[in-house]
Amino acid sequence: MVFATSSSSPVIPTLVLLLSLPVLFFFLAPHFLLTRQTVSLPRDEMDDLFLFQKAVAMDTANYFRGLTRLPAAKYRLSSTIRRPKIAFLFLTNSDLQFAPLWERFFSNASVNQYNIYIHADPFVKISPLEGVFKDRIIPSKRTERSSPSLISAARRLLATAMLDDPANTYFAVISQHCIPLHSFSYFYSFLFNLGRLSRNLRFSSYIEILDKEPTLWDRYNARGENAMLPEVNFEEFRVGSQFFVLTRKHALMVIKDRKLWRKFKLPCLNEHSCYPEEHYFPTMLSMQDPSGCTHYTLTRVNWTNSVDGHPHTYYPPEVSPELVHTLRKSSSSYSYMFARKFSPDCLNPLMEIAESVIFKD
Numbered sequence: 001m002v003f004a005t006s007s008s009s010p011v012i013p014t015l016v017l018l019l020s021l022p023v024l025f026f027f028l029a030p031h032f033l034l035t036r037q038t039v040s041l042p043r044d045e046m047d048d049l050f051l052f053q054k055a056v057a058m059d060t061a062n063y064f065r066g067l068t069r070l071p072a073a074k075y076r077l078s079s080t081i082r083r084p085k086i087a088f089l090f091l092t093n094s095d096l097q098f099a100p101l102w103e104r105f106f107s108n109a110s111v112n113q114y115n116i117y118i119h120a121d122p123f124v125k126i127s128p129l130e131g132v133f134k135d136r137i138i139p140s141k142r143t144e145r146s147s148p149s150l151i152s153a154a155r156r157l158l159a160t161a162m163l164d165d166p167a168n169t170y171f172a173v174i175s176q177h178c179i180p181l182h183s184f185s186y187f188y189s190f191l192f193n194l195g196r197l198s199r200n201l202r203f204s205s206y207i208e209i210l211d212k213e214p215t216l217w218d219r220y221n222a223r224g225e226n227a228m229l230p231e232v233n234f235e236e237f238r239v240g241s242q243f244f245v246l247t248r249k250h251a252l253m254v255i256k257d258r259k260l261w262r263k264f265k266l267p268c269l270n271e272h273s274c275y276p277e278e279h280y281f282p283t284m285l286s287m288q289d290p291s292g293c294t295h296y297t298l299t300r301v302n303w304t305n306s307v308d309g310h311p312h313t314y315y316p317p318e319v320s321p322e323l324v325h326t327l328r329k330s331s332s333s334y335s336y337m338f339a340r341k342f343s344p345d346c347l348n349p350l351m352e353i354a355e356s357v358i359f360k361d
């Protein structure tokens with residue numbers, strides 16, 4: 001799929017061949033390649049590392065072929081990708097309870113505009129998926145709270161999506177408790193600044209990055225006093241939501257990383273301060289490319305009266321057109337695109353206002 005396009009210039013195929021060598025190498029010699037640097041890694045992590053390295057190599061090859069020019073901070077939508085896609089990365093450990101709502105969300109989208117990937121905890125039995133979700137589950141592993149497994153799952157989704165389609169340009173991580181607050185076309189136009197193409201564009205990642213939070217010090221020391229040193233100083237440690245929308249450039253950064261992962265994968269000593277997935281992504285991106293991130297998320301979540309690290313869950317009596325309008329409002333210049341958490345039985349009331357409210361922009 002990746003090498004399907006041909007080129008008329010004789011230089012390009014040669015270049016492509018040369019640049020493809022690392023990719024072939026990864027395909028053909030995984031064991032040789034991995035044994036030297038990673039003897040001590042557990043089997044699970046070896047699989048991941050192999051996947052990430054393959055995705056990085058493929059991305060490098062594609063970059064030079066002009067297939068993924070979009071990640072640069074400033075660019076015009078070049079002719080190389082006429083139809084950039086959004087990769088929707090569903091991260092779940094239960095049924096996709098709002099699948100019918102999402103199905104409607106995607107019903108107006110062209111297949112050239114998006115891809116779907118699902119990471120589903122294999123230790124949980126999930127009902128068969130249909131429609132746009134059919135056969136979209138990627139090779140997944142167990143995910144648990146208070147462990148780095150949710151970081152791994154998100155990285156697995158990012159790498160799989162990067163490998164699968166060079167046109168995947170934005171990567172949106174979504175949970176089974178998330179609902180859309182706008183139509184697909186609204187979201188798509190927003191991300192790609194459609195209608196404003198004449199200007200020099202700057203494409204950012206939408207991820208919450210906060211440095212002032214009362215529990216930050218405890219969370220920094222969750223793996224032991226100063227265990228994060230020297231890789232991460234406390235001044236560099238950030239918190240944010242695990243649900244974000246990243247550019248391809250940042251997705252690549254995330255799967256390339258080994259330095260911070262070495263620390264974030266350590267088990268916590270204090271489970272009550274242990275939310276690795278809320279720190280890893282914001283900390284890394286704020287260390288590597290703070291100006292490339294908006295520091296805001298597109299996913300609304302209600303932390304009022306949160307209990308045990310869980311945000312407010314909405315139940316059917318709360319679902320109304322007014323709620324959707326309220327949840328869209330943000331303190332930044334753009335609207336929220338998604339919201340969580342909703343209980344599964346909100347599906348019916350949400351479906352009832354889908355066309356008249358949620359997908360009406």
Ligand SMILES: *[C@@H]1O[C@H](CO)[C@@H](O)[C@H](O)[C@H]1NC(C)=O
Nearest residue numbers: 104105107108183184355359
């Ligand atoms: C899809 O398009 C139709 C016709 O333009 C519109 O009535 C409907 O609300 C749209 N649905 C979604 C989910 O955007």
Ligand SMILES: *[C@@H]1O[C@H](CO)[C@@H](O)[C@H](O)[C@H]1NC(C)=O
Nearest residue numbers: 302303304305306312326327
């Ligand atoms: C947030 O949750 C609280 C209950 O914890 C509720 O009273 C409030 O209405 C919610 N806010 C919004 C905007 O939904």
